[in-house]
């Protein structure tokens with residue numbers, strides 16, 4: 001060092017929603033564990049309780065929280081408030097680099113705020129593509145823009161790297177790291193065993209169950225009604241089964257779920273679960289049904305059969321590995337596939353799948369930190 005202090009790099013990590021918190025927590029912890037970095041966690045507050053719940057498991061909290069969330073907020077509102085709010089934070093205390101994650105409106109708008117100030121951007125979970133701008137909406141556009149603006153692309157898989165190269169990203173800007181969700185999942189699996197803590201676990205004791213989540217914008221309305229009906233159909237066919245449905249906080253989702261699934265003894269409708277409880281539920285259910293992005297990666301990592309309630313996915317690796325089946329929101333198809341899986345459940349096959357995880361080995365965060373150290 002020749003008596004000179006090594007320059008500490010100031011990194012702003014911007015997060016807004018539950019999945020960004022879960023998938024960036026291992027990165028924040030890794031960077032904070034290295035002397036080279038000073039990390040500021042900026043929460044836009046696009047989510048409130050769901051964000052703090054997710055960060056809480058990792059004993060993290062935001063250093064600054066813009067608290068922008070409004071009930072039934074519009075995309076224009078989120079975009080403009082994040083752009084202005086994060087931009088002002090960058091102006092008052094400029095970082096050497098900003099990290100964003102995935103495909104939310106927080107991701108896109110905060111990357112844009114960094115770009116306007118020529119702050120280099122690292123995009124974690126870069127290169128995912130469904131190749132359909134309307135599904136998922138607006139996430140496909142959000143991640144395309146974030147990738148276009150980024151200096152470093154942290155691609156989870158070889159396929160996401162290929163997508164970026166095809167769009168003209170420079171090879172030297174792309175680093176295949178694995179998905180940080182595997183780091184997060186491994187942290188839970190390595191934690192104290194002992195099952196789930198919530199009241200829901202008592203009601204499920206001794207029962208086989210399906211785990212259902214849904215929240216995508218393109219599922220709102222009629223598709224969500226079909227998803228609920230599909231679940232009811234499956235429960236009719238399998239009288240021993242229960243269902244656990246942790247409802248997203250979005251009223252568009254909760255209203256429909258309460259209407260169609262409420263007041264039934266075999267369906268547990270509850271608030272979002274703490275991350276370790278949700279991991280327990282994924283690991284212990286018979287079948288997952290979900291339109292979530294992250295859940296596809298987690299189901300695959302756990303080797304758990306999952307019906308993906310979408311027509312297209314930006315995570316084809318999950319389908320190729322065999323854990324996930326794309327069934328759309330056509331209730332009949334979902335019910336038929338569920339029935340086939342529930343009757344042909346093969347635990348050995350699942351354990352074999354678990355060993356072939358296309359989403360990485362759980363060391364994505366340390367690879368990202370290595371790149372930023374250079």
Ligand code: UD1
Nearest residue numbers: 017046047048049050051070071072073104105106249250
């Ligand atoms: C957002 C992301 C989506 C991501 C999802 C993860 C966008 C446009 N959408 O969708 O990509 O998959 O988060 O869950 O970026 N709400 C609460 N409390 C919370 C969170 C949400 O009450 O902690 C309610 C509010 O009424 C809010 C509404 O849910 O207005 C919708 O939240 P929003 O972030 O706009 O959309 P999501 O569907 O959560």
Ligand code: UDP
Nearest residue numbers: 019022246272273274275278292293294295
């Ligand atoms: N999750 C959670 N509690 C729940 C439901 C989901 O902790 O009750 C976690 C899940 O394990 C995954 C993430 O939230 O890591 C997925 O978030 P979501 O489905 O909201 O967003 P997406 O991944 O679709 O963007």
